[in-house]
Each structure stands twice: as C-alpha cells, then as structure tokens.
Amino acid sequence: MTTTENDTNAAEIPAPGIAPAPGIAPAPGIAPRPVIGKLPQYKAGKPPTVVEGLQSYKVSSNENPFPPLPAVLEAIMASAAVNRYPDPLSTALRNELSTFLDVPAEDIVTGGGSLGALNQLLAAFAGQTPDGKADEVIYAWRSFEAYPISVGLAGAESVQVPLNADGTHNLDAMADAVTERTRVILLCTPNNPTGPVLTTAQVEDFLRRVPSNVIVVIDEAYEDFVRDDDAVNGIDMYRSHPNVVVLRTFSKGAGLAGLRVGYSVSHAPVTQHLRVAAVPFAVSTIAEQAAVASLRHHGELVERIQGLVAERTRVVDGLKALGWSIPAAQGNFVWLGLGENTPEFAALAEQQALAVRAFGNEGVRVTIGEEDANTRFLALCATYTKGPGVS
Known part of the structure; x- marks a missing residue:
C-alpha cells in the first residue's frame, strides 16, 4: 500500500484533512492510530462547475443518472x-x-x-x-x-x-x-x-x-x-x-x-x-x-439499465471512431488512460460543465450519464488531440 512519511510529531497535528476549530490548539497527546497517517483519503466525485449557458452534469461518481422506479x-x-x-x-x-x-x-x-x-x-x-x-x-x-x-x-x-x-x-x-x-x-x-x-x-x-x-x-x-x-x-x-x-x-x-x-x-x-x-x-x-x-419490479429496472448500456455502447463506439484507445467497458463508465494529461483533460471538462473523476496522473473515469452529458463528452474528446491512441 502506498504510504507517505512525515517526521512531524503526530500529537502536534490534527487528523489528515481535519482542521482544528478556530482558536483551539490540538490537545497534547491526542493522536490517531499510526495507520491513519499512512492511508490515502477517499475522494468523492466532485459536483459540476456552473458554467453560464450550459446544463451542468456530474459524471464523476458512477451514479445512476435516473431516479428510482x-x-x-x-x-x-x-x-x-x-x-x-x-x-x-x-x-x-x-x-x-x-x-x-x-x-x-x-x-x-x-x-x-x-x-x-x-x-x-x-x-x-x-x-x-x-x-x-x-x-x-x-x-x-x-x-x-x-x-x-x-x-x-x-x-x-x-x-x-x-x-x-x-x-x-x-x-x-x-x-x-x-x-x-x-x-x-x-x-x-x-x-x-x-x-x-x-x-x-x-x-x-x-x-x-x-x-x-x-x-x-x-x-x-x-x-x-x-x-x-x-x-x-x-x-x-x-x-x-x-x-x-x-x-x-x-x-x-x-x-x-x-x-x-x-x-x-x-x-x-x-x-x-x-x-x-x-x-x-x-x-x-x-x-x-x-x-x-x-x-x-426488476423487469422495469432492466429496461432502464439497458438504456444506459445502449448509451455506453454509443460512447464507446464514438471514442473508437475518434481513434481513442480505451479498455473494454462493462460498467456504467469508461476509462481514459491519459497519464500526465489527466489534469488538463479534467480541467477542459470542467469548462464544459462536466465533472469527471481524475486519478492523479493516471487517467480519467467518466460515468455514462444523461444523453446530453454523453454527447458533450464525446464532443470534447473530438477536439482533444492527446487522447490515448490518438495520433
């Protein structure tokens, strides 16, 4: 497991990601278990940025875009x-x-x-x-x-x-x-x-x-x-x-x-x-x-899920037509192995009111969302020349 080293006395700092209340110093001797400082923090998908003139879409958390039946x-x-x-x-x-x-x-x-x-x-x-x-x-x-x-x-x-x-x-x-x-x-x-x-x-x-x-x-x-x-x-x-x-x-x-x-x-x-x-x-x-x-009501649910699967097929076929190389997609998302271009692509998506899930300098995961969201995502990929496999 990836860990980070920190020589600071754990008793002198709050738990990762938690700031002490204003005016309250960390209590001497109060510290989390040592493993806490070595663990990564879970990063939930960010909400979309509001962009004037565009409907915002969250495609960062692999959520079903539709409400329950x-x-x-x-x-x-x-x-x-x-x-x-x-x-x-x-x-x-x-x-x-x-x-x-x-x-x-x-x-x-x-x-x-x-x-x-x-x-x-x-x-x-x-x-x-x-x-x-x-x-x-x-x-x-x-x-x-x-x-x-x-x-x-x-x-x-x-x-x-x-x-x-x-x-x-x-x-x-x-x-x-x-x-x-x-x-x-x-x-x-x-x-x-x-x-x-x-x-x-x-x-x-x-x-x-x-x-x-x-x-x-x-x-x-x-x-x-x-x-x-x-x-x-x-x-x-x-x-x-x-x-x-x-x-x-x-x-x-x-x-x-x-x-x-x-x-x-x-x-x-x-x-x-x-x-x-x-x-x-x-x-x-x-x-x-x-x-x-x-x-x-599983039969009705399957019909709704099949609609998302059809959208996944459209997105995958669209990416392949653009020359993008992606892994086989069997969930409700696609993976873009963008490497060091990951932050740049995520920022461009944000400008298009699309919240995607970026993983460091490894890649971007994009949830299959509403039809309009998927279409806008494909339009972004059509203008991006650094996609995996694109020459």
Missing part, C-alpha cells in the same frame, strides 16, 4: 416509522434476495452498500495475528480506491498487484503473490475504474491456484451493466467454491446510492462470523423497503 419511490414515501430501529437482519430483503438469487437467506448478510459489506468481512477475517503481524489482503491496482483504506483500517496490509496494460487483472501475478499471511483476495469485476470484467474461465483457473483457506471476494458492484457472455457470475462461483464471497449493491443499477444498501453472499462458515462483525442497523427500513421494491 416510481414503485420504489412509493415504497420510500410509505416508510414513515423512522422513529423505530430497523430490523437488524434485514429479514424482508434477505428473503426477497433468497428468491431472486435462488440462494438460502441464511447465506446473505446485508450492509451499508457493498463497501459496508466489505468492511464487515475485513473486520472478521483480516487484521493482525496474535503476535502482531499484519494479515495480507491482495487486490489489483488500480482498482476501487476504498480498498486500501478499508484494508488499512482493519489492521491488515495491502498487497497491490498492478493491472495489465489493458486494464485487466493480472491473475497470474495475484496468485503468485499469495503467502501464508494472505487472508483475503479482492476481485473487482467489472474493475472500477478501468472497466473490464473477469471471465468464468479466468476465475475458475485462479481459484484452483488459491488455497481453500483464503477468502476470495468477487466484488460485483456493477454487475447490472455487464453484457459480456463470458463474464464471471459471482453467484455461480459461490455455489461451487466454499471460500468465495460475493458483494453486490443497490447503489448502481437500482439507483439507490443515497440509501446505502448492499449485501454479501457466502456459505455458513463465513456468514456466521460476518454476522458478529456486522454493523447493527446498517440498513435502514427505508433502504430495505426500497431494495425490496426494486427486486419486485
């Missing part, structure tokens, strides 16, 4: 008992998911988004050994930027394996990175922010190389948008591999990002410990009822 909004409006604690087990949602996925309800553990479900898993299975040595968690990099934060906060050590040049996981290198300290492996498919999926054949071969006592997490936050026939299906892997845990969320395809509801699917030897580590009442009653309604 009408039936889901009705379920949200009907949730009035917010003075009561929610069901800590999310029984109604787990039962609905059990039918929808054809898995036992006991194998499902809900959480505050798929990230909340992941944090519960890391809290249960990755930290430090009794002799103080850190467990290891392996994942591809670049991938979901919360991974190093979650792993570090759990007390474990990140083992980051560079992606292939085409934005795919290097599964051979990840398998070679396994040691006796490895407790968890994270597979993000489609990979955020680059976009490619892992195939069934690739994951099956990978699982044969991984010890059965190592948990392999298949993070499928964007599975609603996948149209590759060869793409791995996490639920199928879970059925045949006891050490596989699947993460899914209602934030993306269902458009419930603001309600924070996700879940994991795994077998009893795993779920029994996840329930101990689960955050009590993490999924609100409103979120649970909205998720249940989304499942009951």
Whole structure:
C-alpha cells in the first residue's frame, strides 16, 4: 500500500484533512492510530462547475443518472416509522434476495452498500495475528480506491498487484503473490475504474491456484451493466467454491446510492462470523423497503439499465471512431488512460460543465450519464488531440 512519511510529531497535528476549530490548539497527546497517517483519503466525485449557458452534469461518481422506479419511490414515501430501529437482519430483503438469487437467506448478510459489506468481512477475517503481524489482503491496482483504506483500517496490509496494460487483472501475478499471511483476495469485476470484467474461465483457473483457506471476494458492484457472455457470475462461483464471497449493491443499477444498501453472499462458515462483525442497523427500513421494491419490479429496472448500456455502447463506439484507445467497458463508465494529461483533460471538462473523476496522473473515469452529458463528452474528446491512441 502506498504510504507517505512525515517526521512531524503526530500529537502536534490534527487528523489528515481535519482542521482544528478556530482558536483551539490540538490537545497534547491526542493522536490517531499510526495507520491513519499512512492511508490515502477517499475522494468523492466532485459536483459540476456552473458554467453560464450550459446544463451542468456530474459524471464523476458512477451514479445512476435516473431516479428510482416510481414503485420504489412509493415504497420510500410509505416508510414513515423512522422513529423505530430497523430490523437488524434485514429479514424482508434477505428473503426477497433468497428468491431472486435462488440462494438460502441464511447465506446473505446485508450492509451499508457493498463497501459496508466489505468492511464487515475485513473486520472478521483480516487484521493482525496474535503476535502482531499484519494479515495480507491482495487486490489489483488500480482498482476501487476504498480498498486500501478499508484494508488499512482493519489492521491488515495491502498487497497491490498492478493491472495489465489493458486494464485487466493480472491473475497470474495475484496468485503468485499469495503467502501464508494472505487472508483475503479482492476481485473487482467489472474493475472500477478501468472497466473490464473477469471471465468464468479466468476465475475458475485462479481459484484452483488459491488455497481453500483464503477468502476470495468477487466484488460485483456493477454487475447490472455487464453484457459480456463470458463474464464471471459471482453467484455461480459461490455455489461451487466454499471460500468465495460475493458483494453486490443497490447503489448502481437500482439507483439507490443515497440509501446505502448492499449485501454479501457466502456459505455458513463465513456468514456466521460476518454476522458478529456486522454493523447493527446498517440498513435502514427505508433502504430495505426500497431494495425490496426494486427486486419486485426488476423487469422495469432492466429496461432502464439497458438504456444506459445502449448509451455506453454509443460512447464507446464514438471514442473508437475518434481513434481513442480505451479498455473494454462493462460498467456504467469508461476509462481514459491519459497519464500526465489527466489534469488538463479534467480541467477542459470542467469548462464544459462536466465533472469527471481524475486519478492523479493516471487517467480519467467518466460515468455514462444523461444523453446530453454523453454527447458533450464525446464532443470534447473530438477536439482533444492527446487522447490515448490518438495520433
């Protein structure tokens, strides 16, 4: 995991990103855990800049640009008992998911988004050994930027394996990175922010190389948008591999990002410990009822998602027609490997009232948004001569 060194006495500075209140000096001796100073801060997608004469669009956070289905909004409006604690087990949602996925309800553990479900898993299975040595968690990099934060906060050590040049996981290198300290492996498919999926054949071969006592997490936050026939299906892997845990969320395809509801699917030897580590009442009653309604109207949801997939195809085809080279896009976003030109492109997008997600000097991720937003993005790319592959 990438860290930064700072010789300043930690007791003399506030926690990263937090300024002391005006007129209040940091209290002597108060300091965060040492790991806090070594972790990157999560950077949420910025809101768009207001540009006179232009409609602003936020295409920086991989949000669904459309509101939930009408039936889901009705379920949200009907949730009035917010003075009561929610069901800590999310029984109604787990039962609905059990039918929808054809898995036992006991194998499902809900959480505050798929990230909340992941944090519960890391809290249960990755930290430090009794002799103080850190467990290891392996994942591809670049991938979901919360991974190093979650792993570090759990007390474990990140083992980051560079992606292939085409934005795919290097599964051979990840398998070679396994040691006796490895407790968890994270597979993000489609990979955020680059976009490619892992195939069934690739994951099956990978699982044969991984010890059965190592948990392999298949993070499928964007599975609603996948149209590759060869793409791995996490639920199928879970059925045949006891050490596989699947993460899914209602934030993306269902458009419930603001309600924070996700879940994991795994077998009893795993779920029994996840329930101990689960955050009590993490999924609100409103979120649970909205998720249940989304499942009951899944056919309508698929139609809406297919519209975004069609827009993704239009954007990808448009970029290719302009000569841009991008990784295979199977999420609701595209990745532009702009390297050192990343800040420049992001600034030009801002001038066009488009908020994109820039990653240092690596590249830009652009969410598939409203039709007008996508058209304006393509128009910007048509005038930019430094795109990857453009000659």
